[in-house]
Amino acid sequence: xxxxxxxxxxxxxxxxxxxxxxxxxxxxxxxxxxxxxxxxxxxxxxxxxxxxxxxxxxxxxxxxxxxxxxxxxxxxxxxxxxxxxxxxxxxxxxxxxxxxxxxxxxxxx
Amino acid sequence: xxxxxxxxxxxxxxxxxxxxxxxxxxxxxxxxxxxxxxxxxxxxxxxxxxxxxxxxxxxxxxxxxxxxxxxxxxxxxxxxxxxxxxxxxxxxxxxxxxxxxxxxxxxxxxxxxxxxxxxxxxxxxxxxxxxxxxxxxxxxxxxxxxxxxxxxxxxxxxxxxxxxxxxxxxxxxxxxxxxxxxxxxxxx
Numbered sequence: 001x002x003x004x005x006x007x008x009x010x011x012x013x014x015x016x017x018x019x020x021x022x023x024x025x026x027x028x029x030x031x032x033x034x035x036x037x038x039x040x041x042x043x044x045x046x047x048x049x050x051x052x053x054x055x056x057x058x059x060x061x062x063x064x065x066x067x068x069x070x071x072x073x074x075x076x077x078x079x080x081x082x083x084x085x086x087x088x089x090x091x092x093x094x095x096x097x098x099x100x101x102x103x104x105x106x107x108x109x
Numbered sequence: 110x111x112x113x114x115x116x117x118x119x120x121x122x123x124x125x126x127x128x129x130x131x132x133x134x135x136x137x138x139x140x141x142x143x144x145x146x147x148x149x150x151x152x153x154x155x156x157x158x159x160x161x162x163x164x165x166x167x168x169x170x171x172x173x174x175x176x177x178x179x180x181x182x183x184x185x186x187x188x189x190x191x192x193x194x195x196x197x198x199x200x201x202x203x204x205x206x207x208x209x210x211x212x213x214x215x216x217x218x219x220x221x222x223x224x225x226x227x228x229x230x231x232x233x234x235x236x237x238x239x240x241x242x243x244x245x246x247x248x249x250x251x252x253x254x255x256x257x258x259x260x261x262x263x264x265x266x267x268x269x270x271x272x273x274x275x276x277x278x279x280x281x282x283x284x285x286x287x288x289x290x291x292x293x294x295x296x297x
Contacts, residue, residue, distance in 0.1 A: 011251070060253055061178075
């Protein structure tokens with residue numbers, strides 16, 4: 001079971017109080033984008049064993065969306081951070097580098 | 110003008126703790142950035158209560174002012190004061206990016222009272238919340254889940270908890286609380 005801390009209201013709770021929202025940091029491909037990019041935006045998702053970045057919603061609490069970095073194998077949560085960003089914060093990436101040397105996820109490593 | 114009626118007509122269960130549905134109360138919800146002092150100042154002025162910090166609640170008599178999320182506050186007050194307070198708050202917030210809504214009829218309220226430890230045990234049976242005295246106590250509000258429905262609770266004083274859920278799930282929440290209150294204690 002995951003234990004997440006909502007960065008919006010500060011509550012630390014187990015995952016049944018939250019709802020997963022899939023992969024984080026997707027770049028929207030709208031009208032005018034080519035078919036391959038649009039297909040990737042709609043359908044292609046990371047499915048790593050190891051470090052993963054996800055969106056979560058504190059659905060039974062403050063109702064806010066946020067991002068979480070965790071390990072899909074061990075369920076270790078590296079950290080949670082605001083959803084109002086396009087990339088993970090540098091200190092979180094550094095922490096993951098320490099915990100999982102050699103990891104990579106999309107363009108992050 | 111029709112009289113407000115609570116969802117369950119004041120249903121009551123007396124067991125390990127006493128669970129009762131509260132008479133209709135006024136609830137005003139404010140949406141707007143709570144780090145904006147223009148908004149919190151208006152709230153304080155109209156409610157007469159100090160603005161609580163993150164996940165806090167200020168209690169004074171029948172009035173409560175609760176921090177519900179970074180952009181949501183809930184003001185609980187006697188039913189008869191709702192329309193006046195809503196008008197005052199709307200006027201005080203003119204020009205601010207905020208919304209004031211009367212949600213008095215949207216929710217059901219319950220009151221749990223009894224021995225503090227028993228009260229904490231009943232709530233802990235239904236919510237994934239650490240109910241230890243050092244983790245949760247008066248002055249705090251927790252929005253969480255009660256089995257399968259959303260709810261929020263706080264302790265206006267030691268030995269009393271107040272709980273709100275959506276009115277549509279009032280019977281479910283009351284049954285949950287009643288079963289939890291009737292079950293024998295696990296922690297002595």
